[in-house]
Amino acid sequence: MMDNHQVSDNKRLAKNTAALYCRMLLSIAIGLYTTRVVLNTLGAEDYGIYNVVGGIVAMLSFLNAAMSGATSRFMAFELGRADFQRLRNTFSTALLIHAGIALVIFIVAETAGLWFVNAKLVIPADRLAAANWVYQFSILAAMVNVMQVPYNASIIAHEKMTVYAYVEILNVSLKLIIVYLLVIGTFDKLILYGGLTLCICIVIIFVYRGYCRRYFEECRTRLVYDKSILVPMLSFFGWDLYGNMCVTARQQGTNVLLNLFFGPIANAASGIATTVNGTLLGFTYNILMAARPPIIKSYAAGNIPVMLGMINNISKYMLLLVGAILIPILLEMPYIMQLWLKNVPEYTVVFCRLIFISGCIGIVNSAVIAGIHATGRIKLLSLLSGSFFLINLPVIYVFLRLGAPPWMAYIVHGVFVLPALIANCLILNRYVPEFRPWKFLFCNFASAVCVITLSLAVTVGLYYAVPRPSFGRLVLLAVASVVSVGIGTYLFVMNAATRRLCRNYISGIVMKLYPR
Numbered sequence: 001m002m003d004n005h006q007v008s009d010n011k012r013l014a015k016n017t018a019a020l021y022c023r024m025l026l027s028i029a030i031g032l033y034t035t036r037v038v039l040n041t042l043g044a045e046d047y048g049i050y051n052v053v054g055g056i057v058a059m060l061s062f063l064n065a066a067m068s069g070a071t072s073r074f075m076a077f078e079l080g081r082a083d084f085q086r087l088r089n090t091f092s093t094a095l096l097i098h099a100g101i102a103l104v105i106f107i108v109a110e111t112a113g114l115w116f117v118n119a120k121l122v123i124p125a126d127r128l129a130a131a132n133w134v135y136q137f138s139i140l141a142a143m144v145n146v147m148q149v150p151y152n153a154s155i156i157a158h159e160k161m162t163v164y165a166y167v168e169i170l171n172v173s174l175k176l177i178i179v180y181l182l183v184i185g186t187f188d189k190l191i192l193y194g195g196l197t198l199c200i201c202i203v204i205i206f207v208y209r210g211y212c213r214r215y216f217e218e219c220r221t222r223l224v225y226d227k228s229i230l231v232p233m234l235s236f237f238g239w240d241l242y243g244n245m246c247v248t249a250r251q252q253g254t255n256v257l258l259n260l261f262f263g264p265i266a267n268a269a270s271g272i273a274t275t276v277n278g279t280l281l282g283f284t285y286n287i288l289m290a291a292r293p294p295i296i297k298s299y300a301a302g303n304i305p306v307m308l309g310m311i312n313n314i315s316k317y318m319l320l321l322v323g324a325i326l327i328p329i330l331l332e333m334p335y336i337m338q339l340w341l342k343n344v345p346e347y348t349v350v351f352c353r354l355i356f357i358s359g360c361i362g363i364v365n366s367a368v369i370a371g372i373h374a375t376g377r378i379k380l381l382s383l384l385s386g387s388f389f390l391i392n393l394p395v396i397y398v399f400l401r402l403g404a405p406p407w408m409a410y411i412v413h414g415v416f417v418l419p420a421l422i423a424n425c426l427i428l429n430r431y432v433p434e435f436r437p438w439k440f441l442f443c444n445f446a447s448a449v450c451v452i453t454l455s456l457a458v459t460v461g462l463y464y465a466v467p468r469p470s471f472g473r474l475v476l477l478a479v480a481s482v483v484s485v486g487i488g489t490y491l492f493v494m495n496a497a498t499r500r501l502c503r504n505y506i507s508g509i510v511m512k513l514y515p516r
Helices: 002-042 044-060 062-081 084-119 125-157 163-186 187-214 227-263 264-300 306-333 333-341 350-375 378-391 391-401 408-432 437-466 471-493 496-513
Strands: none
Touching: 002 044, 002 163, 002 187, 002 264, 002 333, 002 391, 044 125, 044 227, 044 264, 062 084, 062 125, 062 227, 062 264, 062 350, 084 125, 084 227, 125 187, 125 264, 163 187, 227 378, 227 391, 227 408, 264 306, 264 350, 264 496, 306 333, 306 437, 306 471, 333 350, 333 471, 350 378, 350 408, 378 391, 378 408, 391 408, 408 437, 437 471, 437 496
16 A cells, blocks of 8 residues: 555656656657758768767767766755755765866867867768867867756756756757758858757756756755765766766767768768657656656665665556557658658668667666666676676677678667666665566566567558558557557556556546546
C-alpha cells in the first residue's frame, strides 16, 4: 500500500513526464521539418561539414556533461535531506567550477582543436574558411552552455519540468525563424546557420537563468568557496569525467573516422541519423530526467524499495513505449526518409536503423546508471562502462581500415552496449544489495523484449501483406504496433495492482465522456 508521500511523488512524476512528453512531440514536429529544410538549403556537403566541425567542440564538452551529472545529483541529494544552506553552497560551488571548465574548453578548443580542424579533417579548400567560422561559433556556444549547467540543474532538482516545456515552445519558434532567414539570406549559408544557432543558444540560456534567479533562492546567493562540497563534487566529477569522455569520444570519434575514410557525405548521413535518434528517443531521456531527482531523493532519505521500484518501472515501460514507436519506423525507414528529406544521403537509412536498435538497450542502461549516480559512488561505473564505449574506436578503425562499409561502425556500437548494461547492473547490486541484477534483466527486461518481439511478428506480417509502400501502410503498421504492445503489456508485463489502476483510470475517462 502506497503512503500519501509516495502517491504525491508518483503524481508529480506523471505530471513532469507529461510536460516533457508534450515538449518532445513539439520538438519532433519542428525538428524534423527544420532538419529537412537545413539539409536541402545547405546541401549534403555543407551539412556534413557543420556536423563534423561542431562535433569537435562537442567532443570537448564531455567536461560539461560530467559536471552536469555531478551538479544535478548533489543538488537533488541536498533537497532530499532538506539541507537548504548546503544547497545554496552547492550551487555556488558548482558555478565556480563551471567557470573553470569554460576556460579549459576555450584553451583546448583554440589550440589542439583548431589545429585538428584545419590540418586533419577532410574539408574542401573552398569551404575551410566557413568551417572555421562555424567552429568559432560552436566554441562560444559550448562555453555559454557550460556556464548555464548549474541553473538547469536547479530546475531539474526542483522537478520544475514544465519550465522546459514552455521554453521549448520559444526554442522551436526561434528555430523556425532561423529556417526562414536561412532560406532568404544571401550571406554564406553555412556561416549564417552557425551564427544564428549561437544566437538561439544565448537567448534560451538567459531565459532559463532569469527564471532560476526569480524562483530559486540558491540561484541568487553570492559566490562561496566550500571545501566540504568542492572535494566530493570534484571526486564525483573526476570519475564521471572519464565515463562521459568515453561516450562522447565514441560518437564524435566515429564521425571523425567516417570523415577520414568516406568524407563529408558520410558525416551528413551520420548527422541525420544522430538527429533523428535524439529526436525520437529523446523523450525517454526526458522521462528519465523527470525520474532522476525522485530516485536520488529516495536514496538520500533511505527509502530503497521506492528507489528500486522506480528504476524497474522506468526501464521496463520506457523500453515498451520506444518499441511501440520504433517497430513501424524501422520497417518503413526508406519510405519515411524519402517522404521527409527527398534527397536522402547514402547510408542514412541503415545508420538510423542500427542506432535505434542499440539505443533501445541504452534506455535500460540509463535507468540503471541513475541508480548508481544516486549512491554517489561512480568509480566502477566510469571505469568499466566507459571502457566499453571507448574500445569501440580502435575496433571501428580496424574494420574500416580493412575495407568494411561505413555502417559497420554502428554495428560495433550495438555489440558493446549489452555488456555495458550487464556490468552496470552488477555495480548497482554491489552498492545497493537489494537490487537483484538477474531478476531485473530476466523479469523486467526480458518480459518487455518478449512483448516487443510478439508485436514485431504481427507488424511484419502486415508489412508483407501490404507490399506497396504508402502512407496508409505506415499508419496501419503504427496502429498495429501500438495496439499489440499495449495488449501485451497489459497481459504479460503489468502486475494485478497496476492492471487494476489502469482499468480504474480508463473507467474514469469513459464516465467523464459518457456520464449516465
